[in-house]
Amino acid sequence: MSELTGTAATVVLLRDSGAGPEVLLLERPTAGSFGGAWVFPGGRVDPEDRSGGAPEAAAARAAGVRETAEETGLVLRAGDLVPLSCWIPPENIPRRYQTWFFAAKAPAGDIRLNPGELLNHVWLQPADALDRHRNGLMQLVAPTWVTLHSLSNDSSADAALARISDAEPETFKTRPLTGYEPAAVLAWAGDEEYDAGTPSAAAGRPARHRLVMEKTLWRYERTS
Structure with a gap:
């Protein structure tokens, strides 16, 4: 059994389209963490995210803002992030990050990917992303898949954020x-x-x- 390695943050960016809300997914290189998978922006909490001795949830929020800017070029404020869930990996894997998931309305601006860390990006309706996974066109990992599933019936980005705000963030151990x-x-x-x-x-x-x-x-x- 392994102890938790650290804390990480993931940000589910939402925007509206004519067909319904869309989320931003980023393609990881085949080498490294989540190799070849399409994921939401995010990464581990760094020491700079813990300024002033911030608790884990606050440090994760700061990391979510920082990682989103580094990976996509989109700038969020800490207050834009709505807590969605917390994911804790199985005990039998060597590197276990407790990962806080946040949702946020995507700010205006073009996506500028971090070179070498990401290969591509796409805006998709959650149900379309799940279809691509089912048809072998997009590799997803379990937390991403379950999160997309939870967003599949929302009518707009604002409706999704309102629903998430009204609910208690769920822990998936x-x-x-x-x-x-x-x-x-x-x-x-x-x-x-x-x-x-x-x-x-x-x-x-x-x-x-x-x-x-x-x-x-x-x-x-x-x-x-």
Whole structure:
């Protein structure tokens, strides 16, 4: 079992289009962290983000602002970031960053990618990004996929931000489940197999809070 390596931040940038809200996704090089995946802007908390002994959540907010500027050229204020979720990786991996996810309305301006760190960018509706992943055209990692899934039914960027602001940020402390091979299954609090004390859902259905990953056919299951 490994201790947490540190704290990181991810920023989900939203803008409106004629067809509905879009999010900004960035393509990582094949070498390095999340190699080949499309991710939201973000990165780890640096010492400069902890000025004045800022607590972890505040340091993550500062890192989100800084990383967004470094990776995209878009400048945000700390107050623009709305807490969305917190992700904690499984205990059996060597480098574990607790990552705070924030949502924000994208400011005006052109995207200027950080050379060498990013290959490409695209604005997509969340459902379109999930379709690309399913069809093998875009590689996503679990936190990105689940976040896109959560944004799929919002009618506008403002509606998404209002919904997120009204909710308590959820913590996803990830635990892999075994016995479902060849599918990979990740579970979180509220799943019957994650916590033996979780009662079954209504009508005797198993309590579920998991992501089932069968090649590129992924399925989010939640009964509450």
